[in-house]
Amino acid sequence: MSITIENTDTLPVEPEPGRRKLSTAKAVSEAIAQQMQQDENVFVMGEDVGSYGGIFSATTGLLDEFGPDRVLDTPISETAFIGLGIGAAVEGLRPVVELMFVDFFGVCMDQIYNHMAKIHYESGGNVRVPMVLMAATGGGYSDGAQHSQSLWGTFAHLPGMKVVVPSNPYDAKGLMTAAIRSDDPVVYLFHKGVMGLGWMKKNPRSIGAVPTEAYEVPIGKARVAREGTDVTIVTLSLSVHHSLDVAEKLAEEGISVEVIDLRSLVPLDRDAILESVRKTGRLVVVDEDYQSFGVTGEVIASVVEREPGVLTHVSRVAVPDVPLPYARELEYAVLPTPARIEAAVREAVAK
Amino acid sequence: MSITIENTDTLPVEPEPGRRKLSTAKAVSEAIAQQMQQDENVFVMGEDVGSYGGIFSATTGLLDEFGPDRVLDTPISETAFIGLGIGAAVEGLRPVVELMFVDFFGVCMDQIYNHMAKIHYESGGNVRVPMVLMAATGGGYSDGAQHSQSLWGTFAHLPGMKVVVPSNPYDAKGLMTAAIRSDDPVVYLFHKGVMGLGWMKKNPRSIGAVPTEAYEVPIGKARVAREGTDVTIVTLSLSVHHSLDVAEKLAEEGISVEVIDLRSLVPLDRDAILESVRKTGRLVVVDEDYQSFGVTGEVIASVVEREPGVLTHVSRVAVPDVPLPYARELEYAVLPTPARIEAAVREAVAK
Amino acid sequence: MADTSGLTAQSRRDLLSMMILIRTYEEAILREYHADKSPGFDIGAGLVPGEMHLSAGQEPVAAGIGAHLREGDALTATHRPHHVAIAHGVDLRRMTAEIFGREDGLGRGRGGHMHLFDPDRHFSCSGIIAEGLPPALGQAFALRRAGTDGVAVAVTGEGAANQGAFHESLNLAALWKLPVVFVVEDNDWGISVPRSASTSVPSNAARAAAYGIPGVRVEDNAVEAVHAAVGAAVARARAGEGPSLIEVHTLRLWGHFEGDAQGYRPDLEGAPGRDPIPTYVAALVADGVLTEADVALIRTGAAERVEDAIAFAKASPVPSPDDALKYVFTEGIPA
Amino acid sequence: MADTSGLTAQSRRDLLSMMILIRTYEEAILREYHADKSPGFDIGAGLVPGEMHLSAGQEPVAAGIGAHLREGDALTATHRPHHVAIAHGVDLRRMTAEIFGREDGLGRGRGGHMHLFDPDRHFSCSGIIAEGLPPALGQAFALRRAGTDGVAVAVTGEGAANQGAFHESLNLAALWKLPVVFVVEDNDWGISVPRSASTSVPSNAARAAAYGIPGVRVEDNAVEAVHAAVGAAVARARAGEGPSLIEVHTLRLWGHFEGDAQGYRPDLEGAPGRDPIPTYVAALVADGVLTEADVALIRTGAAERVEDAIAFAKASPVPSPDDALKYVFTEGIPA
Ligand SMILES: Cc1ncc(C[n+]2csc(CCOP(=O)(O)OP(=O)(O)O)c2C)c(N)n1
């Protein structure tokens, strides 16, 4: 009942005419539902994942279909219930645990990075922790400094967990399917702005064609979201949408932008990045996480440590090491907006 | 009663003949004691900081001198007592709070990164949090995956806190003095291996000349620990010692290595790094934190985003994205040992 | 409600006035919040964007606390902070300007509705569950160290009482006998999760025994009972006898946040009848403490203050994007 | 100690044998640990490097728990795990090989003494205070879901009972009626911090009330009292009635970790006299359960098993540095 569609690694995810379209949120919950149907060891746990269906609709409908024994609302005790997930996974269950906002990792990080991520290694491979930890990320709707962060760089820095970051419905379903089936702990971070929620401004790409059947998008494989020859944008999550918008706009002026959607941070598809910049020589890394000591630095270093001379231009468009401000005017001054991305691309090609 | 010795920014910290030598641990506790003498708002709090004097001796003697009202042993409740420190700092006190091992950040990170680090910004500068959070880092003595991490990259990634990482007694005292006097929250990370502890293997540089009077080492300024012309090693903490050892050894073969001791990660002294690599063209970044999405990437990106062509060679010697193994043979295979550093420098100059 | 309170008529009027001021404020924010988010609710749109957690129905908690606090006392609140902020005397204009994201806001627009900091009132809040408690300990510690008899009140929800920070804070406060009053607002819900699905005991007052401190539960959202319980706890704290825990069974009249359809909520039907304000008005009128006309006057006065604050907020300048990086660190910012 | 235990002679002999085995083990590790760290103690040197937390004096807790656990039951331990690991039947040879950092170790030398994982015994431990509790909930959850009457025991120290994870775990276990037994080892100290400086109540049993579950405190480090308390709690858990909390007042005979000079410790003088093993030996001999000669035999048997394990460990290969990156993820590792 499962297919792996490999060719999406290098092709844009475009709805084919007549194919079913889903929001990213629906794609996520469909992936979970299908895995729950196929494997009774899969269960879902978190705050408001039951009758509410998840604050960002990642678990909508699951309670009705699978009942309260497999879709469990928890107290606001992230350490306890993530740890419960770990213990359950160790015993062979396959929990999908939601941490409502990634910003809350600070109350439960020990379970995540010292336990979920390390048990397999510490046990010399004798104990597996097949668990998915999913969380909402990102800003852009004035939710303030404690509810708008991306933070994927923090998770990617700490070894032992895979980290995936889908940007669209197709990848969201395929990565969730792969994550649940994986024997490794996977951190699954979805940006609220790619979920296609009715109550939030959304990019049209947050609703797209999604196959009905279960399929996997391979963890650790980037996708060439758009081919181009002048500049490479390496990016992820909502910033993929912005980058594609910018690429489309600049194409009219004859500027050819290649957009790489990383999709996974761990493992990081360093080959795909290098391949693209070999062609363009110019790299713009776009990231909604904080700029320093994070994704942007890693992407750049990955290139130059392998081929120091390959880049003639490199720049970053990220959140400049400031807490996310509340006021819209301030928040949009620090987010990687299309305007900032466009300026960076123009600067890159000007050289 | 305070002097700022600026010239140490570019000179190795060498004991002058006849000058008093201290271990790094003693230098830290002396800095705290002097600030406690000068400012009654300074107090110390943490697990085993009192009669035990700190597991890594950072607070030895303070209880005797200042009594239990100013040197407080806490329950094992990091969230509560770090948060207590924040509230006290908001009210104008100047807490120095010890988190015993940096590895324990996962039980209390929310107070650290969502509160200590963000209150000043969220309040539009109206509320200050003049607090020092210090913690021990690092491995090399088989303490396993949960007690051997460096993790400074994680703190440096998250905005709103300064992050300092001394490598020697002189800087340790001066940075602690600066940290306590700072109106910003400062995370002060000392590697156990630089403390000069009697019960741990130590590099001779962990005991050195320290002025008696209070002085500040400026936060945000790197130090040229050794001048050289062929290769630049950018590093920090215990790895500075290893790098200097390697540089000394290779000097005999005519390989001239410049060693930059970052001392601060936030702010990062990007100018000092660039200045050095402009001279050498070759960069080896050495870090005991995990390799990916951390310090090494940031250092490299900082250079190439400003001058893409300046580097003819770049490499990293860090912990390769694996939990720290217990067995000595495995742990030393992943730590940035002198042997690995030496190999990287040789490779750099071979090109 | 017979007058068994031992309160003066003035105190009772003050409690009611505060409750009315708070409700008036929340109604005004509700109005402003939804004014420009349609067609189709867009959370990020309008003059007041972002999540909005309003406190209608929980006024008795705020009024009961506020009556006991004085200059220098501290208070920490949650993601649902307006009622306690107002009762604690946070500047209404600057608080409103902050909610509107303006330069004259408490945080110059950087913080927003979940991040209100008023150092003059030693007031703060946090958007992270239970994480406002530990800083209250530090404020209490500082107050005691300064030789004052000041207290810190830490307010939190019943959902939050299952978070680790709750336990650690109560233990440490009890151990060090800090002048803290912990107040749990039990509004039966943590977003969509009912108390029965989050809390293993019927009353958080029972948890006080785990720290050797007094614990009481106030039923029925009764402002005078809150007033009495907080009064005793504050007196105890001022006297150096340490912390107390109070749980108030209150009522979330509206959604968890604005936009919450509350489909999960069977108890909504009877909710309006349990609104604490009409109840208290009726009691005070029955007791002859004031007349309906007095109440109308109170309402008018409240509306004036609230609309003044909103006008102030709207007139305040929007922060300049050029200043987005200001205030990360203190450099260059006068103390 | 009169025989009011209701235990069979065999059970009592088993309890003693287990205690002796544990002590023999810890003494052997003590010996090996210090054998090659001089001159001048170097924590990273020798065949057994790193921190070493030994459990001498706390054997009654382990023996009392272990007697009730059977195939399939789970146990999570702390940074001080040897005694409960042994009592739970973790393979002595592979555990020892892990402590020596060898390929035949439970974690192939990757884990070390604070990170022992034995999936056959559903045993694990954690070096982070109180963080071993939440995974025990998950094991209990899985056991119940599998339709068994298995239980999970979560052991922790009295210092750890002030950590947030303790509170969250007890609440969640109580709420979901999970088959968990929480055992707090109160050895009076959290490193150098006495219980009085960490815990606001004299007994953690009092904290059970905060979760509506049974709580008992066993005084005097008495193995048979531990046995009785754990027996009741395990039976309750197996019967589907939910978790219990047991605190045992035990004794840390040695330092927090090896190398700890314990200068902070005024209670050390009387400690040897409170050693639970001679006390229990005397009681069983007095009760005619066994003779001094039987005890000598038990000791010999224990020594043989322990020395066999140590020999096994020493003979096991050191891991190859080339394999340092193996086991981060499951790829290429057969399930
Ligand atoms: C650590 C953490 N987990 C989850 C959340 C998301 N969250 C915000 S409010 C809330 C419910 C809080 O319930 P309660 O404490 O009862 O307060 P109330 O909203 O009822 O006032 C949740 C789960 C959060 N802010 N912080």
Ligand SMILES: Cc1ncc(C[n+]2csc(CCOP(=O)(O)OP(=O)(O)O)c2C)c(N)n1
């Ligand atoms: C979260 C966390 N904080 C601090 C420590 C350091 N630490 C290790 S053991 C210990 C004392 C533990 O005391 P207790 O729980 O009573 O157990 P005991 O050592 O007495 O067996 C401390 C503070 C830790 N491992 N984890």
Ligand SMILES: [Mg+2]
């Ligand atoms: Mg509530």
Ligand SMILES: [Mg+2]
């Ligand atoms: Mg103890």
